[in-house]
Amino acid sequence: MPAFRNDWIAKSLAGTLLGFALAVAISGLFAWVGPGGIAAVNKYQMIMWLVVPLWLGILSACFLFRDGLRAWIWLGGACALAYAGLFIGRHLTR
Amino acid sequence: MTRLTRGDLIRLYKTIHTWTGIVAGLALFIAFYAGALTMFKEPLARWASPPAAALTPPDRVDELITRTLAARPDARKDFTLYLGDGRGVPGRLSWQKSRQDESPWVAELTEGGELEIVQRSPSALAQIVDFLHRTAGIPGDLDIGTAFTGVMSALYLLALVSGVVVLLPSLVKDFFALRLGPNLKRLWLDAHNLVGIVSLPFHMVIALTSVVFGLHDTIYDSLDAVVYEGRLRQVMRASSPFNAVRPDERPAAMLSHQELIARVVATEPGFQPVSLQYREGGTRGALVRVWGHDPRYLVRGKGFAVISPLTGEVVNTEYLPGHQGPWSATVASFFSLHFGSFGGTPIRWSYFFLGLAGAFLFYSGNLLWIETRRKTQRREGGPVEQPRSVRLMAAATVGVCLGCVCGLSLTIAAGQWLPGRVEDVNAWHRGLYYALFLGSVTWAVVRGAARAGSDLLWLAAATTAAIPLTALLARTVPELGLEPAMEGEFGVELVALCGALCFAAMARAARRRTANGPRDSIWSAAGPCPVPAEGK
Numbered sequence: 085m086p087a088f089r090n091d092w093i094a095k096s097l098a099g100t101l102l103g104f105a106l107a108v109a110i111s112g113l114f115a116w117v118g119p120g121g122i123a124a125v126n127k128y129q130m131i132m133w134l135v136v137p138l139w140l141g142i143l144s145a146c147f148l149f150r151d152g153l154r155a156w157i158w159l160g161g162a163c164a165l166a167y168a169g170l171f172i173g174r175h176l177t178r
Numbered sequence: 179m180t181r182l183t184r185g186d187l188i189r190l191y192k193t194i195h196t197w198t199g200i201v202a203g204l205a206l207f208i209a210f211y212a213g214a215l216t217m218f219k220e221p222l223a224r225w226a227s228p229p230a231a232a233l234t235p236p237d238r239v240d241e242l243i244t245r246t247l248a249a250r251p252d253a254r255k256d257f258t259l260y261l262g263d264g265r266g267v268p269g270r271l272s273w274q275k276s277r278q279d280e281s282p283w284v285a286e287l288t289e290g291g292e293l294e295i296v297q298r299s300p301s302a303l304a305q306i307v308d309f310l311h312r313t314a315g316i317p318g319d320l321d322i323g324t325a326f327t328g329v330m331s332a333l334y335l336l337a338l339v340s341g342v343v344v345l346l347p348s349l350v351k352d353f354f355a356l357r358l359g360p361n362l363k364r365l366w367l368d369a370h371n372l373v374g375i376v377s378l379p380f381h382m383v384i385a386l387t388s389v390v391f392g393l394h395d396t397i398y399d400s401l402d403a404v405v406y407e408g409r410l411r412q413v414m415r416a417s418s419p420f421n422a423v424r425p426d427e428r429p430a431a432m433l434s435h436q437e438l439i440a441r442v443v444a445t446e447p448g449f450q451p452v453s454l455q456y457r458e459g460g461t462r463g464a465l466v467r468v469w470g471h472d473p474r475y476l477v478r479g480k481g482f483a484v485i486s487p488l489t490g491e492v493v494n495t496e497y498l499p500g501h502q503g504p505w506s507a508t509v510a511s512f513f514s515l516h517f518g519s520f521g522g523t524p525i526r527w528s529y530f531f532l533g534l535a536g537a538f539l540f541y542s543g544n545l546l547w548i549e550t551r552r553k554t555q556r557r558e559g560g561p562v563e564q565p566r567s568v569r570l571m572a573a574a575t576v577g578v579c580l581g582c583v584c585g586l587s588l589t590i591a592a593g594q595w596l597p598g599r600v601e602d603v604n605a606w607h608r609g610l611y612y613a614l615f616l617g618s619v620t621w622a623v624v625r626g627a628a629r630a631g632s633d634l635l636w637l638a639a640a641t642t643a644a645i646p647l648t649a650l651l652a653r654t655v656p657e658l659g660l661e662p663a664m665e666g667e668f669g670v671e672l673v674a675l676c677g678a679l680c681f682a683a684m685a686r687a688a689r690r691r692t693a694n695g696p697r698d699s700i701w702s703a704a705g706p707c708p709v710p711a712e713g714k
Contacts, residue, residue, distance in 0.1 A: 088181075088182050088186065090190070090193075104400070108397075108400050108401060108404055108405065109404070109405075111401070111405070112401065112404060112405030115401075115405055115406075116405075120504075120505070122406070122413070123413060123416060124503075124505060125416075125417045125496060125503050125505065125506065126417045126496060126503060126505045126506040126509065127417075127505045128401075128406070128410065128413050128414060128417065129505065129506075129509045130505045130508055130509055131401060131405070132390070132394060132397050132398055132401060133390055133509060133512055135397050135400075135401070136386055136389045136390050136393075136397070137386055140332060140335045140336070140339075140386070140389065143332075143336065144335070144336055144339040144340070147190055147191075147194060148182070148187075148190075150182075167404075170404070170405065174407075
C-alpha cells in the first residue's frame with residue numbers, strides 16, 4: 085500500500101472545489117426528488133442552507149484520503165454520480 | 179507507514195486546527211466581540227439616540243398616512259408605521275428613497291395639525307456595531323465584508339471539527355481538568371478546550387449560519403445554474419408572500435391601522451406587533467406586512483403576517499410564527515439560532531456571554547500558538563531572542579483584539595456626545611473606531627506585545643469607563659448639552675462599568691506579569707536576560 089501523504093494543497097482544493105460541486109448536486113437532488121418537489125413554498129431557501137453543512141463536512145473529511153490524487157479521483161467520481169443522479173431525478177419528476 | 183494510525187490522525191487534524199485557527203482567529207475575535215454587543219443593539223440604539231420628539235398620537239395616524247401619501251408620492255412604494263412610543267425608531271411614519279438611502283424620511287403631525295416632513299438619521303451607533311460584527315471590521319463595501327466573514331467562518335468550522343478530533347481521545351480525561359499549576363500553557367490549553375467543548379453546539383450553529391450569511395449569493399447562483407435550470411428567480415417569486423395581490427395603481431381607501439393590527443392578532447393571539455410596513459399604500463394593489471415578535475417561537479428576528487389593507491384579509495402567514503410551512507419554519511429556526519431571537523431576555527444574556535466566550539476562544543488560541551512556538555530558555559543556556567513570527571503574532575493579537583475592544587467602547591461612549599455637535603454622526607462613529615483600532619495595532623507593533631498588552635488594557639478600561647461617566651455627566655451637568663439616556667434605564671452603563679473593572683483587573687495582572695514573569699516569555703518586558711531565570 086502506498087504511504088499516506090498530506091498533500092495539503094491538492095486535498096484542500098479537492099475538498100473546496102469538488103466538495104462544493106458535490107454539495108450542490110446532493111442538495112439539488114433533494115430539491116427535485118425530496119418531499120414537496122422542486123416548487124414547494126420556500127423550499128429553495130432550505131436547499132441553499134443544505135449546501136453549506138454538506139460542503140464543509142466533505143472539506144473536513146477530505147484530508148483523510150491517502151493522497152491528493154485519490155481525493156480528486158474519489159470526489160470527482162462522486163460528483164459524476166451525483167450529477168448523473170440529479171439529471172435523472174430532474175427528468176423523472178418533471 | 180501504510181495506514182493512518184491514531185497518532186497520525188491527531189497530528190493531521192492538529193495541523194488543520196492550527197492553520198485555520200491562526201488565519202481566521204483575529205477576524206473572528208472582532209466578529210464575536212461586536213456580535214456579543216449586537217445582542218443589545220436596541221438598548222444601545224436607545225442609549226445613543228436623542229429623546230424622541232413626541233410621535234403622532236395613535237388616533238391621528240390614519241390621517242397622517244393619508245396626508246403623507248398626498249404630499250409625498252415617493253413614499254407610496256414602501257413606508258413603515260412604527261407603533262409604540264418611539265425611542266430608537268426614526269419616527270411615526272418613515273420611508274427611504276432607495277435601499278442605499280442612509281437617512282430615512284420621517285412624517286409627523288404637529289400638535290397644530292400641520293404635516294411635518296424631515297430627514298432623520300437612525301441611530302448610527304447600532305449600525306456601526308452591526309457593521310463590525312458582519313464584516314469583522316473590513317472597511318468599505320458591506321457585501322465584500324460579509325463575504326470575507328463567510329470565508330473566515332468556513333475556516334472556523336474546519337477549526338471546530340479538527341479541534342474536536344484532536345481533543346476526542348483525551349476528552350474524558352481532560353474535560354473537567356483545569357490544571358492550575360505552574361505550567362501556564364497547560365492552564366490556557368485546558369481553558370481553551372473547556373470553553374470550546376462546552377459551547378461547541380453554539381459554535382457549530384454560528385459557524386454554519388455565518389458561512390450561509392456570507393456566501394449565500396454565490397450558493398444561490400450555483401444552484402440556479404445547475405439545479406434550477408436558470409429559473410431560480412421564478413421559483414423565488416412563486417414563494418413570495420406578496421403573490422396574493424397584483425399591482426394595481428388605481429387609488430383605494432384603506433382600513434384603519436388599528437383594524438389591521440386587530441385582524442392579525444385575532445389570527446395569532448400571542449403575536450406582538452411592532453410596526454406596519456405598507457407596500458403601494460393607498461392603491462388597489464396595497465399590501466401591509468405587520469411585523470412583530472413572538473418569543474415562543476424560533477423566528478428570524480421578527481416575523482410578519484401579510485394583510486390586505488383594503489379587505490382586512492390576512493393573505494399570507496408563511497412568515498408568521500406558528501403559521502409557517504415546514505420549509506419556512508425550518509429556515510427561520512436557523513436564523514433564530516444565530517440571532518438568539520427566541521426565548522426572550524435569558525437567551526439574549528446567554529448569547530452575550532457565549533459571544534464573549536467565543537472571543538476568548540480565539541484569543542487563547544492565538545496565545546497557545548505563540549507559546550508553542552516561542553523559544554524557551556534552558557537552565558544553562560544564554561539569553562533567547564524570540565523569533566520574528568512569534569513577536570509579530572503576539573503584537574497582532576494584542577493590538578487587534580484590544581484595539582477592537584477600545585474602539586468599540588470609545589465609539590459607544592461618543593454616542594451621547596456626537597449628535598448635534600458634528601455634521602456626519604455615522605462617519606464620526608466609524609472614524610473613532612478605526613482611529614483607535616489602527617492606533618492600537620501600531621502601538622502594539624512598536625512597543626512590543628508585552629508592554630502594549632497592559633497599556634492597551636488600561637486604555638480599554640478607560641474607554642469603557644467613559645460610557646457610564648458620559649451618562650453620569652449627561653444627567654448631572656445639563657450645560658454640556660449631552661443627550662441623556664432613557665430615564666430609569668441603566669443596563670448599558672452597568673454592563674460597561676463591569677467591563678471596565680474587568681479590563682482594569684486584567685491590566686494589573688498583565689503589568690505584574692510583564693515585570694515579574696519568566697524572562698523568556700513573550701510577555702516579559704525585560705527582554706533577553708543575561709542571567710538564567712529561575713524555573714518557570
